[in-house]
Amino acid sequence: xxxxxxxxxxxxxxxxxxxxxxxxxxxxxxxxxxxxxxxxxxxxxxxxxxxxxxxxxxxxxxxxxxxxxxxxxxxxxxxxxxxxxxxxxxxxxxxxxxxxxxxxxxxxxxxxxxxxxxxxxxxxxx
Numbered sequence: 001x002x003x004x005x006x007x008x009x010x011x012x013x014x015x016x017x018x019x020x021x022x023x024x025x026x027x028x029x030x031x032x033x034x035x036x037x038x039x040x041x042x043x044x045x046x047x048x049x050x051x052x053x054x055x056x057x058x059x060x061x062x063x064x065x066x067x068x069x070x071x072x073x074x075x076x077x078x079x080x081x082x083x084x085x086x087x088x089x090x091x092x093x094x095x096x097x098x099x100x101x102x103x104x105x106x107x108x109x110x111x112x113x114x115x116x117x118x119x120x121x122x123x124x125x126x
Contacts, residue, residue, distance in 0.1 A: 029077040036070060037084035039063040044092050054100040060092065061107040061116070068115050089125035101126050 040063040047056045067088070071081025093101055105126050108116030120126045 026076070026080075029074065030080045033067065033070060033077060033080035033084050036063060036067040036081075037088050040067060040088040041091060044088070044095055047095070049100075054096055054103055057096075057100070057104050057107045058111070060104060061111045064088065064104075064108060064119065065112045065115055068119050069112075072115070072118075085119070085123070086125075089119075089123050093125040 040060065043056065043060040043063060047054055047060060049055070064085075067081055067085055071078040071085070092104060096104060105116070105120045108119055110116070
């Protein structure tokens with residue numbers, strides 16, 4: 001994440017015009033967002049339901065926060081992050097249902113109050 005924050009402004013300098021173009025940089029950002037989404041999807045698949053509700057939602061919350069953080073900290077990555085965020089939250093909604101999504105919202109807000117609230121408030125999945 002730190003390298004993306006550092007390299008993004010450098011990619012626009014004329015002195016670096018001989019280096020890979022912005023498309024290559026965008027491809028790297030897209031790939032990183034997709035890799036983060038794969039982590040979330042894996043955690044969603046591993047979640048199980050018990051009589052008390054869905055288990056392992058805190059493990060789902062962590063990579064969701066990281067995905068949101070990636071889009072927030074690297075402005076150029078926001079579109080890629082938002083695209084895959086929608087996909088993973090739709091997957092979560094399909095698996096967890098309304099009750100599970102409420103539990104996930106609580107887990108997100110407990111993990112990272114500001115980002116968790118942003119995710120919950122901006123997503124139609126909640």
